Amino acid sequence: MSARPMQAQDKLAFLLSLVPFLIEHDGVSVTDAAARFGVTPEEMRTAVRLIAISGVPGESRQYGPDDLFDIDWDEFEEDDRISITHHVAIDDSPRFSSREAAALIAGLQYLSSLPENADRAALASLTAKLASGSTGGPAAVAVSADGGDARVAPLREALLARRRVSFDYRSAQGDRERRLVDPLRIDSENQSWYLRGWDHSRGAVRIFRLDRMSALTVTDEDSSTVAADVQLSDALFETSPDNLTIRVELPESALTLLGEYLPDGTRTAPGSSADLVIATLRVGHFHGLKRLIALLSGVATVLDPPEARAAVADWAQRGLDQYTHTASSTDAASSDAASSSSADK
Incomplete structure (x- = not known):
């Protein structure tokens, strides 16, 4: 009834x-x-x-x-x-083309490889419907479940088994510390893999880059915090009012390269020439700004605050000094070799 x-x-x-x-x-x-x-x-x-x-x-x-x-x-x-x-x-009714179906199936295969979606019958059913419901047979596609990082597999197993993990972590500033973490979610962005987890030393959710982990261990302890206990945003990185505010000048066509560094609703101002604009960014620390500017070398210029300009300039100068030192060493070695050759003669 x-x-x-x-x-x-x-x-x-x-x-x-x-x-x-x-x-x-x-x-x-x-x-x-x-x-x-x-x-x-x-x-x-x-x-x-x-x-x-x-x-x-x-x-x-x-x-x-x-x-x-x-x-x-x-x-x-x-x-x-x-x-x-x-x-x-x-x-x-409208139907997907074979290429559209293939693209969607590839996306579903990727989702199926993530720990939070493991063994999801709904994804398998949707994949089958897409394959049979397109205008033509979709192209054969395969998305490897291997994340390309040896740490993905043990972290995935720890997440599914709800086991705590520990690892040595090198921060963006180069500091190393042993961390005890309850895994909550594994994400990838721009070919890099990240673990979102409850960091017991911080008492909060933190994001860890897998390539900065070492000595990873899946412990016998059960996780005390799981994904359902906290609110995880779909966005991997989010700006915060506590972040540093930086103004940069760059071509308007390059704004999309700034990605999530741009807060929602960002407005630009005219730059020093017709094809340039000034945008306001939010970054967690100057090290993150240096990494961003390196990716936009020759495209973006930091305008202010002065501390940000100094941090980027100092970082660039230290990199240039490394090249100068290497070149000087090479010239000295060449000179010594030439002198030795003359003496032999």
Whole structure:
């Protein structure tokens, strides 16, 4: 028995779901169909009779024989089974192209490889529907479950088993510290992998780059914090009012390269020339700013605050000094070799 009488919107959703089900399960019994949708057999029979007088009018705006659904009435009335013998409009719905289906299937394969989506039957079912519902057979694609980092596999196992992990971590500033973490989620961005976890030494959620981890150990301790206990944003990195505010000048066409460094609703100001704009960024520390400017070498210029300009200039100068030192050493070695050669002669 249905738990409550269906409202109008419930009936519409029920009928829209029922038609594809009946087409896919040809000859299903009324009892089985009713159980599948949680309605009574009589409610199912009423719905089938309604479907049988539904359709799409033709070009004349009149209903012809081919414009209505039809069922096998003998089988329905005598055997209490439902078989749709004619359907309309279903095949006219938009369908993905083979390339679109292949792209979506690749995305689903990637999602299936993530720990939080492991063994998800819904993803497998959707993949199968995409493969069969495209305009042509989708191109064969395969997304490896291997994250390209040896630390992904043990972290994935720890996350699924809800086990705490410990590892030595090198921060962006170069500091090293042993961390004890409850894994919450594994993400990838721009070919880098990250672990979001509850850091027991900080008492908060922290993000760790896998390539900065060493001596990773999956402990025998159960995690005290899981993903359901905290609110994890879909965005891997989010700006905070506590971040440093930096103004940079760059071509307007390069704004998209700043990604999540730009706060929502950012407005730009005219730059020093017609093709340049000034944008305000938020960064957690100057080290992160140096890394960003290195990626935008020759494209972005830091304007202020002065401390930011000094930090970037000092970092660039130290890098240049390394090249100068290497070049001087090479010249000295060459000079020594030449002198030795002359002496031998």
